[in-house]
Amino acid sequence: MKITVNEKSYNIEKVLTLLDALYKIKSTQDSNLTYDAGCRSGVCGCCSVKVNGKEQLACEYEPQDGDKIEPIKYYPIKKDLLVDKSSGYNLISKERAYLKLYQESTLEKTDESKTQIQTDCILCSSCYSACPVLEVDKNFLGPFALTRAYRYTADRRVANEKEIVDNIQKSAIWDCTLCGECTLACPMGIDPKADILQLRNLSAKHGYMDPNLSNMGFGGGFGFDPNGGF
Amino acid sequence: MISIDILVVGSGISGLSAAISAKQNGSNVLVATKNIPTKCNSVMAQGGINAALGNLEKDSIELHIEDTLKSAHKLANKEMVELLCSNAPDTIEFLEKIGVPFSRLDNASSPLKSVAQRKLGGASSKRACYAQDYTGLKVLHTLLDYTLNLGIEIKDNIFLLELIKNSKNEVCGALFFNFNSGEVEAIYASKVIIATGGFGSIYSKNTNSLGSSGDGIVTVLKAGGVARGLEFIQFHPTTLKGSNILVSESARGEGGYLVDSKNERFVDELAPRDVVAKAIFDKINNREKVFLDLRNIKDITTLMPQELKLIKTYAKVDATKELVEIEPAVHYSIGGIAVDKNFNAINLKGCFAVGECSNALVHGANRLGGNSLLEAVAFGRLAGKKASDYPDSTIEREDIKYNLPLDTNYSNFDIYKAKEILADTLFSGVGIVREKNSLTDAKSRIEKLNIEKLKANGTAKYNTNLTALLELQNANILAQAIIYAANKREESRGSNIREEFPDTKEEFEYPIDVTLGDIK
Structure with a gap:
């Protein structure tokens, strides 16, 4: 069968995963083909690529004849399918998503389930690549970083919730269009869109309002500016 | 040219744990990693992390010590096992306080009592704390969030080549191949912590991440250090x-x-x-x-x-x-860099080693499930603190002389062919059951590959064939070292099973040491 990587075609035998195919090509046909891979089992997040326009983990995807493989979007491309994901890490420190201040809490099963799915994130950036907001706003925090933020705010042990909430107001939760592309792209079944909605509710509790509402032209001072002296 | 207090090489659970504790102890820390932090074996650990919390069944630190020593078949150091097991509850408390999302029990009397525990092989109690079956993933990512937010710099895509020593023979930094620039660069540091993981991926059938090629162990051997107990390779x-x-x-x-x-x-x-x-x-x-x-x-x-x-x-x-x-x-490299009880690499002043790349004598001849994540966090933190408190090596800068193995007359396909033969040879000749002949055969088949003469084609920048060759060169040296150690152990004990020597012998109650001189 035939697959194309960035418009270059390769004939390959039937294999279990796209990663097997990429290795076969690199080791026998085209050693210059460049991609990343690690755990081979869907937990290290290295091998995310786009197949026929949709984000996939190469180590989990079973290749089909005619597949078109491209690198994931929005990160600088180093070579072929290999992108520079290091800026993704900056998003996590930018929003200060971590347990900075611990408050003693004895957690229960319901607490575990509150963040169980969110903490399955492998930082593959599939959601980031699928997000249309980044097309127009390169500073947008994007889905995985916001899921990360939610994961800490939803944890009763975290006493620095307010700081995280403060950091996700600009180019973040209110800029999401709730299109749900991130949710469809996630190989771990995480729903960043739902997490963003939760963060909006939480932000409202902390006195923030959707800035889009104040821009909708109600006129006459109905606009609420969270920084406006309240 | 960068200069810092502590250079941590490796960004898995051991490396990040060491980096956090050294930073919290006041050191200026840089983490260097050959790829990105999520690409490590740590994220693949599923089962759990041992600590005698007794949340579901009666348990004690003494029982944890006893189980660990029993499984080690007399090759563990009792003092180090006691250090590991007695540090376990504190280790879980540390992880709890940075937000690791453990699986939980209802109606617990305290935060630590709420951590769910399961029974793993060789344990006399339900002792492994877990986060569903994503324990390693969730511990690593929580540590990563913490590391990033503490402001510790993580320099990615730099491949460890050599340790740098000063005129007093102290380690004061390391040379790296920078994959992003194509240059060889030096990072100077008053102390270096090696936390580069194991070498399972040099075998054909393995559960490891593709990059587990034992780079740190080989680098230490080349600098004059010692590898200990390499004959003990755990098969899952x-x-x-x-x-x-x-x-x-x-x-x-x-x-x-x-x-x-x-x-x-x-x-x-x-x-x-x-x-x-x-x-x-x-x-x-x-x-x-x-x-x-x-x-x-x-x-x-x-x-x-x-x-x-x-x-x-x-x-x-x-x-x-x-x-x-x-x-x-x-599955797991039990052997590794020989260290003393302060995690100082033997023969290498200023150089520390921790985690799977090291042999701190806690697993002996067979590691218990759940003790490796414990070692990574508990000893990672201890090693970070010890290194931070250790006297500084004097930094002496030198000109970089390192020739990367690049040549346009060579075919990159030869790298992958040699890698596959080496991996198959190790699995068949130095596998679950070994014998003199299989070891000798494996040695000569690997020597015939002439791996040290291979070159990668192309330019250095973003050249994954070059990194594959650098890993293969390390695998080549490790293979010789493993065969040397397995050959020396003329008995069966734990994960070293010799066909012609089925019994355990008293005279072998120590792990085999290897230096570069032994295999040259």
Whole structure:
């Protein structure tokens, strides 16, 4: 069968995963083909690529004849399918998503389930690549970083919730269009869109309002500016 | 040219734990990693992290010590095992306080009492704290969030080449191949901590991440250090047939059975790994098939979501309804850089080693499930503190003289061919069961590959063929070192099983040491 990587075609035998195919090509046909891979089992997040326009983990995807493989979007491309994901890490420190201040809490099963799915994130950036907001706003925090933020705010042990909430107001939760592309792209079944909605509710509790509402032209001072002296 | 207090090489759980504690102890820390932090073996650890919290069954630090020593077959250092096990509850408390999302128990009397625990092989109690079957992933990512937010710099895509020493023979930095720039660069540091992980991926059938090539161990050997106990390589009993994707011990801990072709159980599923792996190996050698039966596990979808997904993806089987065919594969490097009780690498002043790349004498001849994550965090933190408190090496800068193995007259395909032959040779000749002839054959087959003469084609920048060759060169040296150690051990003990020496002998109650001089 035939697959194309960035418009270059390769004939390959039937294999279990796209990663097997990429290795076969690199080791026998085209050693210059460049991609990343690690755990081979869907937990290290290295091998995310786009197949026929949709984000996939190469180590989990079973290749089909005619597949078109491209690198994931929005990160600088180093070579072929290999992108520079290091800026993704900056998003996590930018929003200060971590347990900075611990408050003693004895957690229960319901607490575990509150963040169980969110903490399955492998930082593959599939959601980031699928997000249309980044097309127009390169500073947008994007889905995985916001899921990360939610994961800490939803944890009763975290006493620095307010700081995280403060950091996700600009180019973040209110800029999401709730299109749900991130949710469809996630190989771990995480729903960043739902997490963003939760963060909006939480932000409202902390006195923030959707800035889009104040821009909708109600006129006459109905606009609420969270920084406006309240 | 960068200069810092502590250079941590490796960004798995050991490396990040060491970096955090050194930083909290006041040191200026830089983490160097050959790829990105999520690409490590740590994220693949599923089962759990041991600590005698006694949350579900009666347990004690003494029992934890006893189980660990028993499984080590007299090759562990009692003092180091005591240090490990007595630090375990504090380690879980540290992880709890930075937000690790452990699985929970209801109605607990305190935060630590709420951490769920399961039984793993060789343990006398439910001792492994877990986060579903994503324990390593969730610990690593929580540590990563913490590291990033503490402001510790992580320099990615730099490949460790050599340690730098000053005129007093102290380690004061390291040379790296910078994959992003194509340059060889030096990072100077008053102390260096090696936390580069194991070398499972140099074997053909293994459960490890592709980059587990033992780079730190070889770098230390080249600098004059010692590798200890390399003959002890743990085979995991249950990996999916063919793909060798890991099915965690927790599957048996939660009640899964092993059955043979006649659908009969043939071994205590929760015996230590060396025992279970050998029993399965014997069946397979006898042309039988071995299966894991998970159909009787209650709540399997909540207890082991990852297992079900992996089995579905890579074996195309629904484990809630069907049997899963398995085989043993290389899983963990018990041996590694010889260190003293302060994690200082033997013969290398200013250089520390911790985690799977090291041999701190806690696993002996067979590691218990759940003790490696414990070692990574507990000893990672201790090593970070010890290194931070240790006297500084004087930094002496030198001109960089390092020739990368690049040449346009060579074919990159030769790298992959040699890598595959080396991997197959190790698995067949230095596998679960070894003998003199298989070891000698393996040695000469590997020598004939002339790996040290191979070159990568192309320019250095973003050249994955070059990094593949650098890893292969390390694998080549390690292979010789492993064969040397396995040859010396003329007995069977734990994970070192010798066909012609089936008994354990008193005269071998020590791990074999290897230096570069022994294999040249």
